[in-house]
Amino acid sequence: MVTVTEGKNARFYIDFAWEKDPHIRSFRLGLEEVFEGKYLETLYVPVQGQAFLLVGCGKEKETGLLEVKEILAAASARCREMKVKECSVDISVFTQLLGKDAVTQSVLGLELGGYSYSFSKEKKEEAPCCFQLERVSGLEGLEELIEEAQELAGDILFARDLVNTPGNHLRPMDLDRAVTGFVEDVEIEAQTFVYGQLRAMKMEGLYGVGGSSEYPPCMLVLRYRGNPDSSEVYGLVGKGVTCDTGGYCLKPSGSMAGIKGDMAGAAAVAGALHAVAARKLKVNVTACLPMCENRISQSALLPGDVITGYGGKTIEVLNTDAEGRLILADAVSFCIRDEGITKLLDIATLTGAAWNALGYTIAGAMSDDDDFYRVFEKGLAHSAEKYLRFPFGREHVEMIKSSVADVKNVGSSCCGTITAGLFIREFCEGKPWIHLDIAGTAWCDTPTYAFEAKGATGAGVASMYFMLKEAAE
Template sequence: MKCTVTAKESGLVNADILVQFFSKKEMKRDAGKVLAGLGVVASPDGDFKASAGEIAMLYRQASGKEASRVILAGVGEGKTAEDYRKAADSVARKTVDLHLGVLALDCSPIDDWAKQSKQKPEELAAILVEGVLSGAYRFDRLKSGKLDKEETKEDKPKNIEELVLAGCGSRLEAIEKGAGKGMIIGACQNRARDLVNLPGNHLSAEDLAEAAIEAGKRGGFEVTVFDKKKIVELGMGGLLAVNKGSEQPPTFVILDYKPKGKAKKTIALVGKGVTFDSGGISLKPAQGMDEMKSDMSGAAVVIAAIEAAASLGLPLRVVGLVPATDNMPGGSAQKPGDVITTMSGITVEVGNTDAEGRLILADALFYAKKEYNPDVIIDLATLTGACIVALGNSVAGLFSNDEKLAESIFEAGQSSGEKVWRLPLWDEYDELIKSDVADVHNTGGRGAGTITAAKFLEKFIDGHKHWAHIDIAGPAFWAKGGSKTPGATGFGVRLLLDLLKGWS
C-alpha cells in the first residue's frame, strides 16, 4: 500500500472513498456544515451515533476522479488513541470489502483530535495509518482464485492500493513523519499475522527461522540460527524434549538489533515458537486443534517488533530469542512422567506433554540471562488456556518480578490499545508445581493454571531481577465471527514498540 500526504483539501483529492471522522460531540455540532460543504446529498439523521468504529456510507455529487462515496467514521468521545485506530480499521475493512483502491482520510481537524486525545499530530497520523493497515489485512496468499471468479476479476482492486492523508495544512511535515512510522509498524504487525496464519504444513521451525532472516535483511540487523546439532551441544533439553515426536528439526533463532550509537539499554525478547501444537502424547481435542497453528504467535510478535524497532532506529539493543519446534505425538515423543534436564541443569517432571511451551521457553530464558545478562527480559507466549478463562480474549496476562517494569508494560498496553492485566507471582503457588521425582513439575493442576505456568518460567531466569512474562493466549488469535478480522491479530507488536519507545 502506498501512502500519500497532501495539504490539498480532502474533497478535491482523487480517491474512491473520502472519510470524515466525527466524535459524538462533533457529530451533533459540525456534521451538517461539513457534509453540506462536501455536497453530500443526504445525511444519516439520527441513525449514526459516531461510536468508536461505527461507520455510515453517504454519497455526493463529485467531478472527475474525486470521491463520490463519503464514509462517516465515528471515534466515540475521541479521547483515546484507540478510538481513532478503531475508526480507521473499520473504514479500511469497508473499503476492501467494496474492492476500492484509493482511500482518502480528511486530516484537517487533526489539531482538534490531538487536543481531545492528548496525542501529538504525528502520533495520531501513525495511529490512523496503523488502523488502516490493520483493517485492510487479508490472509489470501494460499488462495488460487480458481473457484471464486468474482473476487479475482482483474478490474477490481483486491486491496487498498493507496492511502491519502489529505487536508494536512501546516501539519504536513508532522503528519508525513507520523505516517511513515505508522507504515512501518502496521506492515510489521501484518507480517506477524501472516506468519501466525500460515498452517503447520507451510511453517516449520526452519521456515520460521527463514522468516527471521528475511526480517533481518529488511531491518538491517543480525540473525543467527542454531540447528539441532548446536541445540544438542548447548544442552537445551526442554526444546529437544518437545521436538522428540516431530519429523522436523528444531531451531533456536537469535535476532540481534544494535543501534548506530550507544544503546541506552539491552532488552531481551523471548517468543514461544511452537509452529503447531497437537498436544503431543497428551493429545488435544480435535475441535479447534486447527487453530493451534497460532501457537508460535509469541515468536512472530518478537520477530516483527524487532524489525520495527530496527526500522525506526530506536536507540536500544534488542535481542530476540525464538525456540522453535512443533509438538507432535510420534513414536519417539516425550511421554507423561518423563524427567528431562533443561539447559540450566534444572530437572523437570513432564506431567502433561501439552504443557510444552514452558519447556522450550525455559531454555530460552536461561540462555538470555547467561549470554546477554540484559537490563530487561520479556517473554511472550500463547501459554495457557487458563489465561483465557481468567481474562477472556481481549486482554493478555502480565506477570513480573519488577514493580516498575510491570507498571511500564501496563502503561504501554493502555497507550497501544493492546491491554494487559497483572496477575500475582506469590510464593504460595510454588507448592503447586513441586515434584517428587524432579526439581519441578511442568503442570500444577486445575487451579491457577496461568499463574503456575508463570511460576515455572520464573525458575529459569537465573535470578534476573527485571523479568516479565506476557501470556497472549487470548488476544493472539480470533475465531470466525464477531466484528474483527478472523485469524491472527499480531497482538503484542504495538505493545512492545510503545514500551521500547518509552525507554528510548
C-alpha cells in the same frame, strides 16, 4: 499506503461525525434520518462530481486510541469494498482530542482494515487504496509519525501472515527461514542453532519436545545493537511451536484446528524487533525464538519424564501439552547465560486459563519488577492493546515444586496462567522479568474489532515495540 497532502486532493474523502452532532454534513444535507453518527456507522454520499464517506464515531467522551484505530479500520474496509483507489482523510478531529498518538492509530487502522489471508495462488491481489492524510495544523513530525506507523503496520501484517500460514507449509526450519529473510533489510544479526547443536548444548526442553517430530527443532537468535555505549540489553523470548498436538496428553479434536498458531509469540517478537531496527531505536535487544513441533512418536516426552533444562534445573514433565514453557525455559536460560541480557520479556500463546479468564481482547501479564513493568505500561499507553497484570505470591510458587525434580511443568487444577508464568520465572536467575500470555488475543475466529480479520491478530507487536521505544528514550 498513507501519504500527507495539503487539503482534499482526492475526489473521494472521508468525513467523521460524533453521534447526533448537528454540525455534521448529514444534518446539513437533510440525511439525519439515515445517518446519526453512531459508532462505526457509515454512509456513502455522492455530491457534485465528488463523493464522501460519512463514518460515525459514537460519543466523543467514549473515544480513545483503540476506538480511533477501529473507526479508521472500518473506513478503510468500506473503501476497499467500494474499490476506492484514492481517498483524502482529515484526522484532526482525533488529534485534537488525543494528540499525536491518534496519528499512529489512524494509520494502523487504515493499513489493517480490510486485511484478509488466503493461501490460494488464484486469489487476485487488489490494488490498495492510497489514503492521503490532510496535514494537521500545529502537529510537528507528521511524516515521521506516519512512517513509524506504516512500518509497525507492516510488521503486524508479517506476524499475521506467519501465524495464518498452514502448518504443513511452516515447519520449524521454514519459520526460521521466513524470519531470517524478513530481517535481512535491517541491522539485525541472525544465528540459527539446529538440532545437533541443541543436543550438544543439552537443551533438553527444546529438543525433548521437538524431537517428537521428523521436522527438527531449531532456535533462532536475533541481535540488534542500537546503543553500543549502553550495557543494558533487553531480552525477548517468543514461543515458536509450529504444530502443537499436545503430545501424549493429546488435545481434544475441537482444539486441533488452531494448533498451527502456537508460534504467535515468536512471530510477534520478530515483528517488534524488525520495527525497532527499522526505526533505529537506541536500545540493545537480543531475541531468542525456540521453534519446534509437539507430536506423538517413539521419541516424544511422556508424562512422568524428568529432563534437565539448559540452565541446569531438573524438570518433572507431568503434562506434555504444557510444552511451551519447556522450550521457553531453555531460551530464557540461553539469553541470560550466553547473551548477557539484563531484562527479559517472554511472550507466548501459553495457557487456556488466560483465555478463560480474559477472553479474546485482553491478554495476561505478569512481572516481578515494578520499574520494568512501568516501562511496559508506558508503551501500552501508545499501543491500544489491553493487558491485565496477574498477582502472585509464595503460595503459587509452591504449586510448581516437584518431589522428584527442582520444578514441575504444571501446578494444581487452579491458577494455570499464574503457575505457567512462574515456571518460566524459575529460569530468569533474578533478572527483571515480564511475561505475556496472548493465548486469547493472538487469534480470533470471529473478529471483535474492525481492525481484526478471521485468523491471526498480530497481538503483542505494537506493545513490545513501544515498550522498547520508551526504554530507548
